[in-house]
Amino acid sequence: MKNKQLEIACFNLESAVIAQQNGANRVELCADIRSGGTTPDFEIVKAVRVALTIDLYVMIRPRGGDFVCTDAEFQQMKKAIESFKKIKVDGFVFGILKEDGSVNTEQNSALVALAQPYSCTFHRAFDVVKNREESLEAIIACGFTTILTSGQQKDVVEGIAVLSELVQKANSRIVVMPGGGLRSTNIALLKEKTGAHFYHSSAIIDQSETANGTEISALKNELGVVQNAI
Template sequence: MKNDKLEIACFNLESAIIAQTNGADRVELCASMKEGGTTPDFRITEQARKELSVDLNVMIRPRGGDFVYTNAEFEQMKEEIIAFKRLNIDGFVFGILDKEGNINIEQNSELVALASPTPCTFHRAFDVVNNVYQSLETVIDCGFKTILTSGQEQNVVEGIVVLAELVVKANGRITIMPGGGLRSTNVGLLQEKTKAVFYHSSAVTDSGETANGDEVKALKRKLECI
């Protein structure tokens, strides 16, 4: 049996509970689905930590839009990491680029160090970086444990070739987690072609922002197939 893992991106407390109830291995809590995810409300996160026994990762992103941040925004990100650490969450999710579209080594490394020993995921800012394979090495050097990526395309199916190559080049040094348009209808193909071990989906199947329990179940069932 496979033992691939499933992370559900949750934009409200209800989704987080649905994700856990239906077999998700981890919740990524954020706000503002339409902006691609931003830092969640502290009180909601505090409640989620009380309600969840599965791992809880928290997005640290002060706003939607690009991934180049002002000094004030960077200070806000540091303050949020310090605050959320007190809740004993299981991981942070963020990513900072420079104006040239490269990984901002100094700022990312500072946040990873601040978060330590809590592990960090570099989010889909990775999908707009220059030189994807060189950037892989830079993210590893910054100390991240996971990269959430669609393979620099609109969705994981379009990015499947790059995702497969990233898994090979990562060679176990960092987890490559396909995410972006991942559904129970295509996760089997992603497993077959990429050989990734952790997968990411919102499991939202309508125009809202709440996970569908049946879709979470279907994703997990596909991941556990022989």
């Protein structure tokens, strides 16, 4: 069995370095914590890429608010992916919906194709889709490798039943990554109840925008190390 993995959502270079130093497996880099994350500045991504040896995924989201894209915003997203590919990030995080709350398969598929050979995570736009089973299948069909979700609730603890259901329905075709209010105090419960492989947290425990190293270490400790069977 593989070890459980931890991704830390970071909003600055300092957090990314703290994440790496304290055992995170991957960083998701974003801007604008108040809106839930938007596309970060190119120069900041460049600096983080130089600082990290662990995987770096970059949020591609032109603005906060809903997840429906205008043509201009879609072009903006394409340009951002093309730019970040040049500095060899490891993956991208985005998610586009239609006005009716379904997955925009055309736009998402185009961005996943553009991102190749890098992997893509469908972010918490999933938490507002109208039909989660149809959306799960659509996201898999688009070529995403991961879905970041709180189980369509305000946090992962409230969404634990849905998260468990999603992990089962995904059946290893895509990684279902619990995120949203995930902390060292509840990650063991999530691990037990969902059986998920990858977990996502900002590890911010105060009013700052900086990850807490002790919290990251605690998250990793709670995940534990799965030993290979002899």
